[in-house]
Amino acid sequence: MQKTAALDRIAELLRADQSQTVNTSMRIPVALRDAASIATDELKMAQSTTVMTVEALRHQLRSLLMRASLDEHYDNHPGSRPTLAELAQAEADLSNHRLKNQSDLITRAAQDITKVMQHPSPSDVLIWADSLGFYQPQP
Amino acid sequence: MTSKKTKSSILSRGTLLILDNEAIQALSHHSHPKHRRMLAIIERFQSLLQRGFQATLIVPTTVRVEALINRQDPAASFVNRIVNYDHSLDNLTADHAATLRQQFPFLSVVDAHIAALALVDKRDIVLITSDTDDFENCLSSKDINIIRI
Numbered sequence: 563m564q565k566t567a568a569l570d571r572i573a574e575l576l577r578a579d580q581s582q583t584v585n586t587s588m589r590i591p592v593a594l595r596d597a598a599s600i601a602t603d604e605l606k607m608a609q610s611t612t613v614m615t616v617e618a619l620r621h622q623l624r625s626l627l628m629r630a631s632l633d634e635h636y637d638n639h640p641g642s643r644p645t646l647a648e649l650a651q652a653e654a655d656l657s658n659h660r661l662k663n664q665s666d667l668i669t670r671a672a673q674d675i676t677k678v679m680q681h682p683s684p685s686d687v688l689i690w691a692d693s694l695g696f697y698q699p700q701p
Numbered sequence: 702m703t704s705k706k707t708k709s710s711i712l713s714r715g716t717l718l719i720l721d722n723e724a725i726q727a728l729s730h731h732s733h734p735k736h737r738r739m740l741a742i743i744e745r746f747q748s749l750l751q752r753g754f755q756a757t758l759i760v761p762t763t764v765r766v767e768a769l770i771n772r773q774d775p776a777a778s779f780v781n782r783i784v785n786y787d788h789s790l791d792n793l794t795a796d797h798a799a800t801l802r803q804q805f806p807f808l809s810v811v812d813a814h815i816a817a818l819a820l821v822d823k824r825d826i827v828l829i830t831s832d833t834d835d836f837e838n839c840l841s842s843k844d845i846n847i848i849r850i
Contacts, residue, residue, distance in 0.1 A: 644741035
């Protein structure tokens with residue numbers, strides 16, 4: 563199966579009816595099984611080890627599918643890859659960061675930080691932007 | 702200095718991210734002027750998933766109709782992989798949507814579906830939209846993070 567077809571098939575299966583189930587054997591660490599047993603049976607923190615495993619698997623597949631799809635999209639459309647400033651702005655928006663409405667400051671921080679740091683993350687940019695804002699002369 | 706995180710910050714656990722018409726169109730078409738902006742949001746969303754945050758990306762079915770997105774269309778392949786869930790207009794949401802349209806006549810059917818979903822769902826809501834004013838107006842009763850696309 564080619565990569566594109568495989569990704570489409572994973573997306574289709576994640577959207578499909580999830581009510582049909584199948585027994586499967588899975589080798590997992592004994593300690594992990596025992597920890598899950600305490601969490602479910604003793605502490606009632608989750609319905610069952612099976613439910614926890616299925617949810618974790620679904621979550622991980624969604625994340626991997628999204629990552630692979632974005633990477634493939636950038637291969638096909640290199641100009642669509644967001645800049646560091648755009649990623650930092652998105653991070654500020656999603657996290658309701660107090661600088662989310664100061665896009666100029668975020669853009670400046672994204673430019674400045676690369677002079678002193680290799681491969682900064684969007685969160686690094688926001689910390690840098692915060693410090694820029696802090697030391698900015700007040701009118 | 703850390704920023705204040707409100708209840709509807711996506712950094713809390715159990716968050717629903719809803720896309721409106723322009724958001725899903727921007728995601729779908731690489732020539733859309735806000736395509737990169739939308740991808741930046743999806744990038745940060747994926748980063749949160751990777752770190753274990755329980756967040757779900759959803760598009761109401763009425764939004765898909767307005768945005769002309771048919772999941773069976775091969776051109777929808779990219780969106781199908783990124784947006785894994787639809788929200789169908791069920792009885793409860795339809796009742797809320799109808800009430801919202803009575804209260805806020807400026808809401809379209811599609812926007813009323815989005816607003817009703819935001820009100821009914823128990824998770825923290827993040828809404829990506831081009832109509833921030835309308836949604837801020839009709840959703841002022843709930844703490845929702847409304848982000849302009």
